[in-house]
Amino acid sequence: MSIAEQDPNAAKVARETAGTETPRRWLGKSLNRVEDPRFLRGQGRYLDDIKLPGMLHAAVLGSPHAHAKIISIDTSKAEALPGVVRVVTGKDVAEHAAPLPSFGAGPIVQDMIAIEKVRHYGETVAAVIAENRYIAEDACDLIEVVYEQLPVVLDPVAAREEGSALVHEALETNTAYERTFSFGEVDRAFEDADRSVTANLYWPRSTGMPMDTNGAIGDYDRGTGVVTIHANSMNFTYFLWLIAGSLKIPAGKLRLVPVVAGGSFGSKFFMHKVPTFAGFLSMLVGKPVKYVEDRRTHITNNDHHGSDRRYDASLAFDDDGEFKALRISCIDDYGAYLQFGTGTHGNALSQIVGPYRIQHVEYSLAAVLTNKNQQGAYRGFGAEVSNWILERLVDLAARDLDLDRVEIRRRNLIPAGSFPYRTPTGNIYDSGNYQGVLAKVLEDVDYDHWVEYRAKARAEGRHVGIGVVASQERSVFSSTEFWFWFDDPQFTPTSSPESASVRIGPTGEIVVTLHSQSMWGNSPETVVSQVLAEEFDVDPASVVVNYADSQNALPGTGPGGSRYTVMVAGAVAGASSELKDKIRRIASDKLEVAEADLEFRDGGVGVVGVPDRHLMLADIAMTAYMFRLDLPPDMPSGLAAHCTYDHPLTTLPNADRSDLGIFYPFVGHAWHIAVIEVDIETGKLEFLRYAAVHDAGTIVNPRTLDGQVIGGTVQGLGTALYEEILYDDLGRVRNESFEHYHLPSSMDAPSITVGHQETPSPYTAYGIKGAGEGGRMLAPAIMSAAIEDALSPYGVTVTSLPISAEQIVEWATGPRSD
């Protein structure tokens, strides 16, 4: 593949930051995070910690029904409660605001407060603005709403049938979107293959469930007309103008201030319901208004429930185990709105064949609307689901052939010499050495020992199982995945840049401004500090990082799809390169040596091979800011640079979508091996061993990468074993608190050994690939495989998640009689 397709600026950054003969000075070290101290002291300044003068507080009334007409709302008792400032209903929204942004197709309108009817349990029906949250909640209880209940649409299969009640009448169907993509000759490949396996698989609805819920403070300035919104949303520079549209104000009058978020995992990815709502409330009363979701609202009425999918999937293969073709059909229960579109399936298509040489792929999607909370992003963004599907099929194929599960995978791995590798959908895998990762994980875990251990345990009647699974970890999305679904998309963005501003002040201190987020559990400040340390050889702890608000922000996209580390490193490297050119010129002048003889070392610039000929950055910066006449004649004052770093390698889909183009090309690779023992009387699992090896290209900070892998894995264990948002027959959420929605605790989580291989990307700064989601891409597949293996005497096939303890007991001992 020609590197000429690469973005020229990104190509320059890649060239300048490619591996050198000498080891890197700061990248690749497990430095302590520079973000940590303020959080360790309890000074994190999360959204709910912020107080503005005169600030009011809002609470919302959620619908008790899943589908109902709003006949009338009586707010008089609520308004009469002392301390209540205003009660807000859909009528106010209809009068003063426009619908919320939507990335979906068709007439699927969503308002920040329901206007004529409610479409899911918990949907906002009214809000109260009051002096404090206690009064606001009291007043919500005094609002009297008369509903007329409508037939509830809950089963996405039945929802597609003629005569079903409609979630959105204007759409005239509950199937919001339906399409089949075909790559290669799938039918012929299935006919020609010796064998195939088919499975009906169910992936349950869960959600990222950060400890810090979504929140915002709207602060409308009547004097200037500017609406300032402090929010723990991310990606605000990407689609900010859409929020302004909902508020019916010019985009320039909207100022979004990014606030530290206590976790996202997808749930704050362009999270706009709450910020729009807080801005709207503030505009109504002309004072700052804080709104923070409580846990119940977060579970029943958030921006992003995760995927909720029913699959019919088949894999064709030959007797020797060689995979031939893949056919996947999915009905995805999107809930009541299609706010974030079908991008999570676009995502799946970036690595649909996994690390395997499968040439022919068919992928059908029906996106169905039901009376549930809307679906959106959750760590993995759909690729974690498709990986579970693929690895399930591979395990079934191994069983069909009576072939070892490692061996069948090994035979199909894309060989190390074939990168960049073009997958059937058109996306490429940039680089890799999958055989190397496999060899390392087998060695790390001493696989043969555990195979022997399992045999002995089984002979003793114990239920020991081994799971072995692989995954790709695509990183750095381009925007095409959101619209290549449509032949005639309404809006076809191709930009997904990230920006950084680097300023070396007069005293030599480096201040960086980031442009699309605040810190939310990732390590943006550590990443940029390590990159700047690498470039300038300064102490990373001395770098100051701040975050621009939207009125000062350069183009950015923000975190999501494991893109941020790659993109922000590119932006910082690009800005550094410009600054270094200027510094070299000044230093060359001052030291009277050629620029080529200079190197950045010890917090400044020195002459190569001459230890005492050296200038500190402060010496150069003071000259740059204060002594114009000492600068080269054509050089302006100052020492600051901005870089907007575009997606390094992306291409357009073709017209008939038989080639989706390159849209997710920096692709890591991982293997996990788990050994578990199952107690068939209680269903309890014990982890005997859990090992992971990941290849995420060049590593910025091994320990924080370990943290991402381990945290993602445990989150994936939650998906595999515990988590599901349960709707009853009337569409009410049954587990709307942590009492009944179990998140993995420290007692549920295994101790995980994490290993790394580094195969740099040829296209990115330093060769970094993204790696925030890998753990969750593998854990559901590995738990399915390990439990299935442990219960092999009972002929168990895992086809749905979560796998509860009750299910395990039932598999082993039959249905409970009590």
Next chain:
Amino acid sequence: MSDKRVVRVEVNGAWHDGLVEPRRTLSDFLRDDLDLTGTHVACENGFCGNCNVLLDGETVRSCLMFAVQADGRSLTTVEGLAEPDGTLGRLQQAFHDNHGLQCGFCTPAMLLTAHEYLEAYPDGGTDEQIREAISGVICRCTGYQHIVESIRAAAGGAA
């Protein structure tokens, strides 16, 4: 609303007076009345433990207690763990050195819960004991492993 009550509590060594409604939670009192926002509320139902503080040395869910119930008692919050000059305390430093936090939201409760545990098990005990001790505090980021390592390191480090 009902009559307000005077509440007097010692927080991190200093006494504070407040005039609160009887229904005011301890977490709201700490966060909003005393501006000690290091105590975080994540579920308001007592299940996640993110609001844990020390009441006379023992962890309590500050979202489940009323401020008036703490009258006359002594509280420690995360703000009380560092040295007066801001130097990180032993546990805080161990969390820093071992990547025991990611988003930092559960961190104050984890630190205080670990503090209580290390008072009882100064040698750190076993990993299993550490895991059990912190099992009432939910962390969504870390998968707990680096938290366990942090607590073990704090036990092994100089006091």
